Amino acid sequence: MNRSFSAVNLIALTLGFAFLYIPILLVVIYSFNDSRLVTVWGGFSTKWYASLLGNRQLLDAAWVTVRIAFLSATIATVLGTLAAVALTRFRRFRGRTLFSGLAYAPLVMPEVIMGLSLLLLFVAIGLDRGFWTVTIAHITFTLCYVAVVVQSRLVTFDRSLEEAAMDLGCPPWKTFFVITLPIIAPAVIAGWMLAFTLSLDDLVIASFTTGPGATTLPMRIYSSVRLGVTPEINAVCTLLIGLVSIGVIIASLVQKRSIIERERAERLAAG
Amino acid sequence: MAEKRPNARWFVIALPYLWLAVFFLLPFLIVFKISLSTPTLAQPPYVPSFNSLAEIWEKARQFTIDNYAFLASDSLYYSSYFSSLRIAAISTLLLLLIGYPFAYAMARAPRAIQPMLLMLVILPSWTSFLIRVYAWIGILKPEGLLSAFLIWLGVIDQPLRIMNTETAVFIGIVYAYLPFMVLPLYASLEKLDPTLLEAAADLGCPPWKAFWLITVPLSLPGIIAGSFLVFIPAVGEFVIPDLLGGSDTLMIGKTLWREFFGNRDWPVASAVAVVLLLLLVLPIVVYQHMQARQVEAAR
Numbered sequence: 001m002n003r004s005f006s007a008v009n010l011i012a013l014t015l016g017f018a019f020l021y022i023p024i025l026l027v028v029i030y031s032f033n034d035s036r037l038v039t040v041w042g043g044f045s046t047k048w049y050a051s052l053l054g055n056r057q058l059l060d061a062a063w064v065t066v067r068i069a070f071l072s073a074t075i076a077t078v079l080g081t082l083a084a085v086a087l088t089r090f091r092r093f094r095g096r097t098l099f100s101g102l103a104y105a106p107l108v109m110p111e112v113i114m115g116l117s118l119l120l121l122f123v124a125i126g127l128d129r130g131f132w133t134v135t136i137a138h139i140t141f142t143l144c145y146v147a148v149v150v151q152s153r154l155v156t157f158d159r160s161l162e163e164a165a166m167d168l169g170c171p172p173w174k175t176f177f178v179i180t181l182p183i184i185a186p187a188v189i190a191g192w193m194l195a196f197t198l199s200l201d202d203l204v205i206a207s208f209t210t211g212p213g214a215t216t217l218p219m220r221i222y223s224s225v226r227l228g229v230t231p232e233i234n235a236v237c238t239l240l241i242g243l244v245s246i247g248v249i250i251a252s253l254v255q256k257r258s259i260i261e262r263e264r265a266e267r268l269a270a271g
Numbered sequence: 272m273a274e275k276r277p278n279a280r281w282f283v284i285a286l287p288y289l290w291l292a293v294f295f296l297l298p299f300l301i302v303f304k305i306s307l308s309t310p311t312l313a314q315p316p317y318v319p320s321f322n323s324l325a326e327i328w329e330k331a332r333q334f335t336i337d338n339y340a341f342l343a344s345d346s347l348y349y350s351s352y353f354s355s356l357r358i359a360a361i362s363t364l365l366l367l368l369i370g371y372p373f374a375y376a377m378a379r380a381p382r383a384i385q386p387m388l389l390m391l392v393i394l395p396s397w398t399s400f401l402i403r404v405y406a407w408i409g410i411l412k413p414e415g416l417l418s419a420f421l422i423w424l425g426v427i428d429q430p431l432r433i434m435n436t437e438t439a440v441f442i443g444i445v446y447a448y449l450p451f452m453v454l455p456l457y458a459s460l461e462k463l464d465p466t467l468l469e470a471a472a473d474l475g476c477p478p479w480k481a482f483w484l485i486t487v488p489l490s491l492p493g494i495i496a497g498s499f500l501v502f503i504p505a506v507g508e509f510v511i512p513d514l515l516g517g518s519d520t521l522m523i524g525k526t527l528w529r530e531f532f533g534n535r536d537w538p539v540a541s542a543v544a545v546v547l548l549l550l551l552v553l554p555i556v557v558y559q560h561m562q563a564r565q566v567e568a569a570r
Contacts, residue, residue, distance in 0.1 A: 016449075023403065120541065221401055
């Protein structure tokens with residue numbers, strides 16, 4: 001393949017990555033701008049970060065958002081992993097078609113529809129809107145992403161390991177926790193992280209399902225963005241970008257290490 | 272695995288199934304029901320359709336298709352639907368035109384750096400969608416960075432008018448959805464056997480023709496998957512047309528939002544949602560069918 005990597009391909013890659021990264025870089029750079037004007041560079045300053053620390057509303061919203069994301073990602077990971085196991089391991093059960101439909105549809109369902117329909121459900125069953133309704137909504141839409149990520153790992157999984165364990169008399173639930181789960185763990189962790197960031201990021205579904213006292217960070221950012229671009233928002237965004245980047249880098253390092261360990265274990269087993 | 276133990280098996284299936292049935296399927300039925308009810312000025316602002324089984328028949332006679340008739344009578348709604356479909360279709364086409372060379376170049380890059388390139392494509396989509404859309408406001412607005420840069424270069428002498436136009440919406444959708452187009456394209460291009468192209472070249476086929484006759488047909492699954500993956504959510508997009516499109520850009524996601532939060536007309540908002548869902552049912556079913564087939568093939 002190396003042979004055909006031409007100048008055209010190099011240009012396509014350069015332009016593609018420039019397009020993907022320049023807008024984000026500009027937000028980061030202008031968060032350190034001393035001037036309030038977006039196009040005027042007034043020198044380096046961290047004053048917008050300092051002013052964030054005094055912004056009670058924003059900090060409260062950030063705390064609510066992180067709690068919702070943590071809780072919903074954790075429950076969604078459990079449910080999503082179960083759904084993935086059900087879809088890959090049980091080829092035939094009543095209502096399987098509907099189940100797989102339900103498990104994939106939220107991936108492409110427009111957020112406005114999901115938000116509206118969940119809100120109407122909460123109103124119909126008389127649930128007070130707030131922290132818990134947003135959490136339930138987030139579990140529902142992130143569950144499917146976890147299921148897809150875990151499923152892609154389960155289909156490439158060597159089932160003879162499970163069969164060997166069960167032939168040796170290991171009960172199915174124990175086989176799952178001792179054999180299956182450790183092997184699919186990287187995918188489960190990746191699924192959790194995806195669910196966490198999706199929940200952290202969501203504006204539309206949260207806006208529909210929230211109630212008093214549960215304003216999330218995206219909702220705060222959205223309402224101030226509507227008033228215009230400000231250095232404070234740039235600073236909040238930079239912090240979020242930094243956090244997510246660190247998380248993704250740590251995750252990829254963990255995954256890399258687990259791959260290396262697995263290869264070493266396989267070499268030992270083979271040798 | 273748990274086949275021998277019906278109890279464990281039942282538990283594994285029932286838990287996520289029940290959750291999705293209660294919080295995903297049931298809400299749609301409620302939306303449908305409310306779209307048939309009459310708006311009131313109460314809290315919640317609709318007439319509850321029934322409280323007990325005995326009331327169902329009585330209430331069923333109160334169901335009304337007025338909300339749907341209202342959608343059909345007001346040009347705002349059908350032009351919103353039409354404009355959403357048009358904007359999503361054009362964006363999908365633009366994404367293919369931009370994403371294909373990008374994915375192609377990635378698949379042709381040295382094997383050793385491909386995982387890193389893949390990671391670089393995915394990384395922006397891990398950062399907030401809202402932030403990525405917001406970033407373009409600072410670039411596109413008349414006193415923004417793009418105009419300032421082009422004026423400094425001497426290309427233009429008047430600030431550009433991109434912000435609050437459809438062009439801005441296209442830019443926003445292409446930017447935000449690019450990874451979702453590139454990843455399926457890359458996945459199918461990466462599997463392509465290079466010896467096929469070599470064989471074609473040996474037989475005297477010019478590269479452009481080999482590309483058209485071999486590469487494109489073999490990457491068709493990626494093209495279709497990527498197109499659905501961006502087209503369906505783009506039709507119902509709210510954040511991008513709201514922040515970048517201004518008041519001139521009609522999109523149904525925005526119309527639904529305004530109906531719900533602005534006018535507080537829940538029945539009409541529900542009817543808007545039901546019609547939008549009907550428009551998207553076909554692409555969603557096709558997409559799911561492909562997804563399921565792909566999983567079966569990977570087995």
